[in-house]
Every structure is written in C-alpha cells, then in structure tokens.
Amino acid sequence: MSFELDGVDLCHPGGHVALRGITLAARQGESLALIGPSGAGKTTLLNLLGTALPASAGRVHVLGSALGASSPDTPHASWPPPRALRARIGTVHQAPPLPPRQRVVTAVLAGRLGQWPAWKALASLLYPADLPGAHAALQRVQLQDKLFARCDQLSGGQLQRVGIARVLYQQPALLLADEPVSALDPTLALATVQLLVQDAAARGATLVASLHAVDLALACFARVVGLREGRIAFDLPAGAVTPDLLQALYAPPGDGALPPDETPTPPPTTSSYASCR
Numbered sequence: 608m609s610f611e612l613d614g615v616d617l618c619h620p621g622g623h624v625a626l627r628g629i630t631l632a633a634r635q636g637e638s639l640a641l642i643g644p645s646g647a648g649k650t651t652l653l654n655l656l657g658t659a660l661p662a663s664a665g666r667v668h669v670l671g672s673a674l675g676a677s678s679p680d681t682p683h684a685s686w687p688p689p690r691a692l693r694a695r696i697g698t699v700h701q702a703p704p705l706p707p708r709q710r711v712v713t714a715v716l717a718g719r720l721g722q723w724p725a726w727k728a729l730a731s732l733l734y735p736a737d738l739p740g741a742h743a744a745l746q747r748v749q750l751q752d753k754l755f756a757r758c759d760q761l762s763g764g765q766l767q768r769v770g771i772a773r774v775l776y777q778q779p780a781l782l783l784a785d786e787p788v789s790a791l792d793p794t795l796a797l798a799t800v801q802l803l804v805q806d807a808a809a810r811g812a813t814l815v816a817s818l819h820a821v822d823l824a825l826a827c828f829a830r831v832v833g834l835r836e837g838r839i840a841f842d843l844p845a846g847a848v849t850p851d852l853l854q855a856l857y858a859p860p861g862d863g864a865l866p867p868d869e870t871p872t873p874p875p876t877t878s879s880y881a882s883c884r
C-alpha cells in the first residue's frame with residue numbers, strides 16, 4: 608500500500624475538527640481525485656498525507672511508515688516524520704510558496720533538495736546543479752523559456768506550472784496536488800492534469816489530487832473520493848459517480864432546500880472533457 612488511513616480524525620490547533628473517522632487506502636501507483644465542497648477537508652487530508660499535519664486519532668501509514676497520532680491507537684508511530692520519508696512525498700500547492708526573488712531554475716531544482724546531500728543543496732543555491740534537468744521539467748509544462756526568470760515576474764498560472772515542474776523534477780513516490788490547475792485556462796488545465804496522471808502512471812507513483820473541476824476529476828481519474836464535512840461521502844470508480852451523488856455532495860449544509868430563485872447551479876454531472884484515462 609502507498610498509504611493507509613484507519614479511523615483518522617484531525618483537529619486543527621484552534622479546535623476545529625476537519626477530518627472525522629477517515630478510512631482510506633491506495634495502492635502504490637494508484638491515482639485518485641478528491642472532490643467536495645469548500646471546507647470539506649480536502650487540503651487538510653492532503654496535508655495529513657504529506658506529513659505536514661499529524662492526526663489527532665486513528666492510524667496513519669504513509670509509504671511504509673507509521674505516523675504519529677498522539678493516541679493510544681498508534682503506540683509505535685513517530686512524529687515528526689523523518690526527512691527521508693518527506694523527500695519521497697511531493698506536493699503541488701494551489702499557490703506555490705516560492706520566494707518572489709528566486710529564479711525559476713532554483714525553484715524547480717528545490718524539488719530534489721531533500722534527496723541531495725547538504726553540500727550539493729547548498730552549492731545549487733549558488734550555481735544550479737542540474738540545468739538540463741530543470742529545463743526538461745519546465746519543457747513539460749511549456750515554460751522552458753522562463754528558466755532564468757524570477758518568480759515575481761510570472762503570472763499566477765505560470766507560478767502554478769513552476770510548482771508542477773518542481774514536483775515532476777522531484778519524482779516523488781507519493782504525489783499530492785492541491786487544486787493544481789485552479790489558475791489555468793481550461794485547455795491548459797486538462798493538459799496539466801493529464802500530465803500529472805501520466806507521469807504518476809509511468810513512474811508507478813501514487814497520485815492524490817484535489818479538484819474543484821468535477822468534470823476534470825471524472826474524465827481523468829479512475830477513482831474519485833467525495834469528501835463532505837470532514838467525512839468520506841463516497842469512494843467510487845469515476846463511472847459510478849452519479850448526478851445524484853454529486854448533488855448530495857455539493858448540497859448546502861442542512862437539508863439543502865433553497866427557495867427556487869436561490870437554487871445553486873448544480874455541479875457538472877457529465878464530463879465536458881473527453882476521457883483522458
């Protein structure tokens with residue numbers, strides 16, 4: 608298994624319980640999309656898998672390591688997780704945390720900082736250690752001409768693609784993507800999600816991507832997990848996700864009954880993208 612969560616709760620520092628009783632597992636090499644309304648817990652779940660947040664209860668195994676919930680359920684878990692484990696996990700952030708004055712080449716090469724010895728990582732800050740590698744990764748997101756640009760000279764969508772080039776360069780065993788195409792136009796969004804899915808499949812890596820674009824999730828992923836109010840609402844093959852399930856997933860809190868003139872536009876129920884699987 609790539610990861611296994613068993614009865615996991617996660618309570619944020621302020622006391623908000625963002626995940627409740629999550630039981631979810633993925634085989635190595637599997638790709639799955641996470642969908643659900645805003646605040647459902649998608650980012651929190653990705654942060655848990657990315658070892659950025661510890662569980663409050665339950666069992667968490669990522670890439671063969673037990674991770675620490677401070678709970679009697681996980682007496683052998685360790686926290687914080689070792690650097691070697693974190694180096695095998697790559698995250699694409701919705702807004703990549705790139706220093707504004709950093710060169711794009713440095714930002715991409717940072718994908719492997721955790722895998723390099725300290726001397727190489729330090730040397731690479733002065734002179735890029737692997738220019739051809741950075742160029743090749745940027746070429747895959749059509750940004751090779753920005754190799755030496757500064758991050759603060761890029762658009763939001765270009766920055767997002769630099770974050771993707773960085774994780775492609777990293778080649779992690781577990782690739783987590785949090786709204787990775789939110790700043791891209793529909794054509795680029797489709798091509799970029801396809802790129803992530805194909806890269807993970809070619810390397811036998813596991814991919815978990817949260818997406819607000821339900822049609823992209825259904826078109827590009829074999830398995831779709833719906834999250835609502837911190838719980839798993841469904842975990843199904845994309846072809847089994849029905850309009851009724853989507854309606855219930857995205858219904859307003861409470862009974863979902865709104866006056867006719869306030870009825871929200873339903874989420875897409877059939878894909879407007881040709882299947883990219």
Ligand SMILES: Nc1ncnc2c1ncn2[C@@H]1O[C@H](COP(=O)(O)OP(=O)(O)OP(=O)(O)O)[C@@H](O)[C@H]1O
Pocket residue numbers: 619620621622623624625643644645646647648649650651652
């Ligand atoms: N650092 C934090 N401290 C306290 N509460 C938090 C924190 N981060 C998230 N939350 C809360 O946890 C819940 C889940 O948030 P999360 O960001 O995981 O949702 P999401 O599904 O990714 O939402 P979106 O689609 O809007 O990005 C929300 O109610 C949010 O307010």
